[in-house]
Amino acid sequence: MRWLSFFILAYIALGLDAGLARAIEWKSASPDFVLLAAVFIAMNAPRETALLGCFILGASHDLTGQGTLGLYAFSYGIAAVFIVSVQQAVNRRHPLTQFMLTGFSGILIAIIISLHGWIRPPAPGLHPPATPLFYSAVYSAVLAPFVLAGLQKIRGVFHFQTNRGRM
């Protein structure tokens, strides 16, 4: 994978997440642009590269937000493990595939973040509501076919190598 293209994608995704996501939220649910970038990388890149790319995206998300270091890095890493495991068995250009993969990944991330909120509440006895996280997963999944279709059109810029191609 061409890492310069990856970092430009990461930069744009993080910027959109910081500037646009909350402005287009619906019922406290905002789309996760970084997740969409992570799904795109995990669907197309070879296994190790995809895992590393998603981990970097998650770590960047952690570093630019106000949360706990490692939480998104771990969550996106787990999501990448899931997507990479089904990568060869799906039609990555199909909108339904993009919707399902983003939805499942979003739900995985929502479960991990909710668990973190329950295990380590921000204040004693206070558990942040988890439902907006699940709505966000659905919102991101709805946007996925549109965003990922655009990204698939420029996937040549990333110079992805398949596992078979590398061998």
Next chain:
Amino acid sequence: MMLSLLSAFALPPRVTDLNGSSLQALLIPISRPTYKIANAIRGRFETRPVDDTRDTSAIERENQALKQQIQAMRAEIDHLQQRAGERASLGGFEEFCDRFEVTAADTGVHDGITITGSGISALHVDEPVLSSGSVIALIGRISRAGAMAAQVRLITDPGFTVTGHFVSYSAASGATENKDLTAIVTGLGKTQMVIDNLSLQDVQHAGLQPGDWIVLNDDTWPRDLQGVRIGRIASIEALSRQTLFADIRLAPEQNLMHLSDVWVMTHQR
């Protein structure tokens, strides 16, 4: 992966809680224009967080009564200030605050915004942040100050705690401060706050109802800010886990994640 798992779930929060980092400033070229454009479009369609269901005549009566009350209070303040010879020191919040532009909003589980502008490098952690516009309200504290941008932890962020008291309005007596009930306001995330330290009986006895304000009454904040609005009561119900206590949900005067600019209280009287 293992390191991130340890960092998120095993290491103590004081080590891993970032409270924002200066890396957010690097995103300003993308986040600033998108935030401005999207919020400008959203502002045209957005409704108020707390809908006032009273009829127009009741609101007009309240406005008239408040105007009269403000006139009377202003005259009283003028009189007191003149008498003490301190008129020069009297002013609005603007005298103690600097204005900054909001360039991004946090999208994780935390409620926070990123601000920037000239003089940003002079900001310090824990300085109070107020909303701008017709209604000045307390919205949070600086959680991290950098050379290019600063991060604000909003009062609606989960775990953010502040104390206050209620201000009720009635046509007969106008706006009345109720200092008997000290409420602990806790952020719930997703632009919500809750008060759950008051008994339902006390709340009913005080006659609190949706639409009443909660204002700051907290010694840990600057003296000039005491009495500044925090939000309005959105709903009052019995607390599900302790039915003798009230579950009072609050909403800020405006959606704090869509602000265009804010005041930061950089110096005090």
